[in-house]
Amino acid sequence: xxxxxxxxxxxxxxxxxxxxxxxxxxxxxALASLADEQGRFSGDGILAHPGARSLPGVRSxxxxxxxxxxAVDLDEVAADVHRLGVLLVLPPGGPVRFGAVPASYVAxxxxxxxxxxxxxxTGLDAETAVVALELYRRQGAWKxxxxxxxxxxxxxxxLADGGLAAPQAAELAAAxxxxxxxxxxxxxxxxxxxTLVGDLRAPQTPAQAPAPVPEPPDPVPAPGHPYAGTPGxxxxxxxxxxTISYAHPxxxxxxxxxxxxxxxxxxxxxxxxxxRPVAGDASGWSMEERxxxxxxxxxxxxxxTVAAYRSAVEFADSRMDRELDxxxxxxxxxxxxxxxxxxxxxxxxxxxxVAQAQAVLDRDLAQLIAESEVxxxxxxxxxxxxxxxxxHGHRTPEESPLAxxxxxxxxxxxxxxxxxxxxxxxxxxxxxxxxxxxxxEAAMTMDTDRLRRAAMDMAVTLAVRLLAVHPADRFxxxxxxxxxxGSASLAPLVRAGVLAAPPAAGAAGVTQTLARLTRRVDLVQxxxxxxxxxxxxxxxxxxxxxxxxxxxxxxxxxxxxTQLRYLADEGAAVGVHLLMVADRDEASAYGPxxxxxxxxxxxxxxxxxxxxxxxxxxHAWTFEPNLPPxxxxxxxxxxxxxxxxxxxxxx
Numbered sequence: 001x002x003x004x005x006x007x008x009x010x011x012x013x014x015x016x017x018x019x020x021x022x023x024x025x026x027x028x029x030a031l032a033s034l035a036d037e038q039g040r041f042s043g044d045g046i047l048a049h050p051g052a053r054s055l056p057g058v059r060s061x062x063x064x065x066x067x068x069x070x071a072v073d074l075d076e077v078a079a080d081v082h083r084l085g086v087l088l089v090l091p092p093g094g095p096v097r098f099g100a101v102p103a104s105y106v107a108x109x110x111x112x113x114x115x116x117x118x119x120x121x122t123g124l125d126a127e128t129a130v131v132a133l134e135l136y137r138r139q140g141a142w143k144x145x146x147x148x149x150x151x152x153x154x155x156x157x158x159l160a161d162g163g164l165a166a167p168q169a170a171e172l173a174a175a176x177x178x179x180x181x182x183x184x185x186x187x188x189x190x191x192x193x194x195t196l197v198g199d200l201r202a203p204q205t206p207a208q209a210p211a212p213v214p215e216p217p218d219p220v221p222a223p224g225h226p227y228a229g230t231p232g233x234x235x236x237x238x239x240x241x242x243t244i245s246y247a248h249p250x251x252x253x254x255x256x257x258x259x260x261x262x263x264x265x266x267x268x269x270x271x272x273x274x275x276r277p278v279a280g281d282a283s284g285w286s287m288e289e290r291x292x293x294x295x296x297x298x299x300x301x302x303x304x305t306v307a308a309y310r311s312a313v314e315f316a317d318s319r320m321d322r323e324l325d326x327x328x329x330x331x332x333x334x335x336x337x338x339x340x341x342x343x344x345x346x347x348x349x350x351x352x353x354v355a356q357a358q359a360v361l362d363r364d365l366a367q368l369i370a371e372s373e374v375x376x377x378x379x380x381x382x383x384x385x386x387x388x389x390x391x392h393g394h395r396t397p398e399e400s401p402l403a404x405x406x407x408x409x410x411x412x413x414x415x416x417x418x419x420x421x422x423x424x425x426x427x428x429x430x431x432x433x434x435x436x437x438x439x440x441e442a443a444m445t446m447d448t449d450r451l452r453r454a455a456m457d458m459a460v461t462l463a464v465r466l467l468a469v470h471p472a473d474r475f476x477x478x479x480x481x482x483x484x485x486g487s488a489s490l491a492p493l494v495r496a497g498v499l500a501a502p503p504a505a506g507a508a509g510v511t512q513t514l515a516r517l518t519r520r521v522d523l524v525q526x527x528x529x530x531x532x533x534x535x536x537x538x539x540x541x542x543x544x545x546x547x548x549x550x551x552x553x554x555x556x557x558x559x560x561x562t563q564l565r566y567l568a569d570e571g572a573a574v575g576v577h578l579l580m581v582a583d584r585d586e587a588s589a590y591g592p593x594x595x596x597x598x599x600x601x602x603x604x605x606x607x608x609x610x611x612x613x614x615x616x617x618x619h620a621w622t623f624e625p626n627l628p629p630x631x632x633x634x635x636x637x638x639x640x641x642x643x644x645x646x647x648x649x650x651x
Contacts, residue, residue: 025102482555
């Protein structure tokens with residue numbers, strides 16, 4: 001049975017010899033690329049094209065055509081090659097973009113012809129070259145991933161984005177296209193070649209970002225916002241839950257330093273067993289990035305394996321129902337007593353199918369648990385739980401982190417397998433911690449005061465983590481607590497003296513704080529547009545800013561609400577981030593005015609709640625905040641280190 005993939009989804013490749021089939025609906029040039037763990041091209045033998053069809057482990061088609069077949073022997077692929085990509089390129093003189101031709105279909109098949117996985121490249125527009133799919137190594141095994149990453153500038157842009165110097169990328173692209181022009185039937189002229197090669201003097205960026213890849217070996221970000229919306233009361237819940245994206249910051253391609261070598265997975269103890277997992281075995285230019293990508297991979301693997309199990313159970317149930325209907329629709333079975341035997345047979349088949357699916361699920365979950373057991377202790381402070389020993393020796397870093405842990409995610413099939421929920425830093429979207437009792441079943445069972453205190457405690461915990469994992473002078477925290485109801489939770493921040501100013505109280509405090517931050521956003525935007533960011537007034541704090549708003553909308557008038565929306569929309573781009581602790585029901589008096597604000601924020605909950613979904617199969621993931629253990633002083637110790645670091649850095 002063929003696995004129909006969507007962009008970003010992967011599927012195991014169990015055989016070493018496979019075929020890759022392309023059906024494009026229009027003549028295209030089909031190429032194969034070879035890359036390392038980081039997805040980078042290097043050396044001469046990186047592209048199989050009509051002029052050089054054979055590379056170790058892969059043989060490409062020889063001419064322009066609507067249908068192509070690649071022969072692949074994964075055992076013959078060089079050890080330093082970790083990604084084998086299938087590239088499709090439109091010929092000059094033909095269609096000018098993939099959006100104007102029928103969607104291409106790419107499939108991986110076994111030697112007998114049975115398709116293992118297929119992918120239809122939908123959603124393309126101005127692209128003239130596209131990475132359709134790739135075979136990649138993960139923990140010693142091969143998988144296929146649907147990519148669908150396109151480049152409007154052509155093949156040269158694609159190769160340049162993979163790390164080739166612009167002249168080399170242009171030369172290699174031109175060579176491949178010249179050869180195709182000589183061997184193919186399409187009317188390709190060399191005068192049209194620059195269209196496909198791309199203008200390599202300009203910065204090259206993908207025309208379209210592909211769907212996530214839980215930074216697999218190499219993350220592929222999901223299109224659009226990582227969270228599609230925020231459910232709320234009153235029937236305004238979106239049709240599908242907001243999705244979780246582990247979209248990764250662009251690799252630091254400008255760095256001249258080579259990436260750190262990745263740890264290698266230990267060999268399996270016995271033949272046939274999966275290799276023992278190793279922390280940091282994903283791709284990346286630093287151990288922090290490798291661990292981030294590995295967490296992404298664990299998140300994706302758990303989503304996929306549970307989706308496969310649920311699909312198998314659903315199939316078994318539907319098959320049993322169909323067999324029972326067929327058996328009982330015959331009156332002879334009902335009267336002759338054979339109906340009981342038919343029912344027993346149908347149920348036995350159902351149990352057999354479910355048992356097989358359960359065995360596969362248990363195997364995959366055991367591997368993920370083993371990986372979690374080695375990854376969790378190795379996480380840096382920004383990703384680690386508060387009970388991780390890394391916090392005991394943590395010191396204020398010299399660089400900002402790649403991401404931040406917001407909490408944990410799990411599925412009902414294995415609640416004890418927790419995947420860290422990480423979000424990129426700096427925060428591209430604001431956060432909303434829901435302190436209302438209508439958000440979840442767990443919230444409904446809690447006393448209102450306890451729930452509000454838990455939400456504010458969670459906000460303070462996130463603020464402390466942000467302060468602790470940033471350089472001492474690179475992060476500032478502001479607080480609006482108009483009614484003073486959050487003073488107990490804010491006490492650690494106030495006592496440590498790490499706030500940019502005392503918590504703002506009353507309508508006057510709200511006005512002053514919002515005016516100060518909106519002025520900063522305006523000034524930084526003007527300086528950036530003028531190309532003179534160094535000419536900011538001396539009273540403008542250039543550090544990233546976090547504004548915690550508690551008990552909204554108390555103390556807010558219409559002007560203050562407008563300023564808050566402005567900060568949510570424009571602030572993140574210039575380093576002003578929003579964290580709201582609020583009950584949406586209490587803000588309903590403003591009507592639809594605040595709907596865009598709520599939709600722009602990522603909703604979190606201070607109690608376990610399953611309002612989040614992954615971007616592939618849309619499981620309902622249960623989110624749980626990560627808080628310090630009861631009675632622990634880890635938060636106070638982290639704040640003491642932040643305060644000490646700030647004292648030593650002040651002139």
